[in-house]
Amino acid sequence: MFNREFYVNFAHTFGHVDKNFHVDAFIDDVTRDMDTLSLNGRLRNTSLVLKRHLPEDYKRAIAILYAAAPSLPTGYTALVLPDYVALYGKQHFDLSMEALQYFTTLGSAEFAIREFLKTDLIKTLDVMHKWADDSNVHVRRLASEGSRPRLPWSFKLAEIIKQPTLTQGILEKLNADEALYVRKSVANHLNDHAKDNASYMLNLVNSWDKTNKHTSWIIKHAIRSLIKRGDKDALKIFGFEHETSVKLHSLTTDKTSLQLGDSLHFNFGLGSESKQAQKLVVDYAIHYVKASGSRTKKVYKLKEVTLAPGQTLQFNKKQQFQDLTTRKHYAGAHLLEILVNGKVMGCIEFELRA
Known part of the structure; x- marks a missing residue:
């Protein structure tokens, strides 16, 4: 995905929105050691090289990212945009939160937001609780996915593992979401809780309205690991027998x-x-x-x-x-x-x- 053709198009997009962006110099810089880097290594390297070619002032740099974003490919390569925010935006919290809310609609900011959770958990979670009410499916999904205790390819959020109620408000806002994309995230978030706080998770979902088809779908997928292990309380939620003949x-x-x-x-x-x-x-x-x-x-x-x-x-x-x-x-x-x-x-x- 991060090949020379991608970087040529990427650089010309930035050159189009910023007359001071040196297209050829960026391409030479970002592709110099490209063959030695993994997929995620190339993603991070792109952010590091961008820093050298964008204005030093973070607000000006973010404005250029905003201007370039609509012309860039969506999907995995778009993770460069939130990655830049995670690396250089911690001193500009409000601006960075707004940027991640927008950039997640082009790819995903689930990894980037965790850097802010690591730095200031409560302040960042307050923003994510608001995102759970957003009209955009990608933003709602970010509220759940970004705060998962055990997100794959990322570090664990130890404080949320210790105190799972920290994300309860997010999950309850999304527990009947009409978007499958969001429901999958909520189910996986709950399944993460099942690994460390199974009793808490089961009590939480047992209090939800299982007659709602979306909520029922989330609960079934959330307790799947416990069902496979024959957990008595998990089986009871949907009326499965613990002792069978x-x-x-x-x-x-x-x-x-x-x-x-x-x-x-x-x-x-x-x-x-x-x-x-x-x-x-x-x-x-x-x-x-x-x-x-x-x-x-x-x-x-x-x-x-x-x-x-x-x-x-x-x-x-x-x-x-x-x-x-x-x-x-x-x-x-x-x-x-x-x-x-x-x-x-x-x-x-x-x-x-x-």
């Missing part, structure tokens, strides 16, 4: 040995041994072999069902084994488990060959 029938796989790129097909039945209907979450887990030879467990959602008294349901699933950016596979004995409401009902081993 279910028997696993005939767990089979189409092969006991496969190669990278193959798919594993597996089948099983679940039979009721209860005189009452049972509301179940059926999942499966793969215990993947790590580089060290040990195994790590990954739980996948399969289906939510209501099992009638005496009923047996059949399940069929295909799992592909292919290297991804988020997972590299290693040869060895893997394990497949079937889970019902977080409890292991049975397992079967299979081999992944080199």
Whole structure:
């Protein structure tokens, strides 16, 4: 994304809005060691080089960023704009907050805002509470995403982990948001809380209106990790049974040995041994072999069902084994488990060959 073509267009955009911006000098400067830098390294380097080519005065520099922004590509490369604010705007709080509110609509300011949370948590959260009422979906999403306790690719917000109520007002304003983009963020924010403050999170969502379809969607996604672990209080929120009377029938796989790129097909039945209907979450887990030879467990959602008294349901699933950016596979004995409401009902081993 941050290649020479991008920087040529980027520089000419700034040259168009600021006659004192030296286009060729900027291009030479920003691309000099480009090949040695990672994606995020190039993003940060762009901000650092911009500082050398924009006016020293922060207010004048921000005015140029505002003028250039509408002509720049949106998406990940637009994170340069809030990154500049995070690096150089801490002494100009109000101006920087206004800039992040605008620049987040072009990419996202979720990482930049955390630098201000780290410097002055309460003052920044006060602004973010107001953003939760904003008419722009990107700004509302920033209120939730930027204040997540454990945002991926960023540092933890230890004070919010210690005192989760600090972001409660933001989440309650957004707990029925019509935008899926916002709802996903709220659910992930709550799921972060579940890792450190599960009781607090469950009490909070249990007080919300679950009859609202948007709120219900958020809660289900927020408690997904606890459901997979069979947490009694999480299961109770949507009426899933903690103690089940279910028997696993005939767990089979189409092969006991496969190669990278193959798919594993597996089948099983679940039979009721209860005189009452049972509301179940059926999942499966793969215990993947790590580089060290040990195994790590990954739980996948399969289906939510209501099992009638005496009923047996059949399940069929295909799992592909292919290297991804988020997972590299290693040869060895893997394990497949079937889970019902977080409890292991049975397992079967299979081999992944080199």
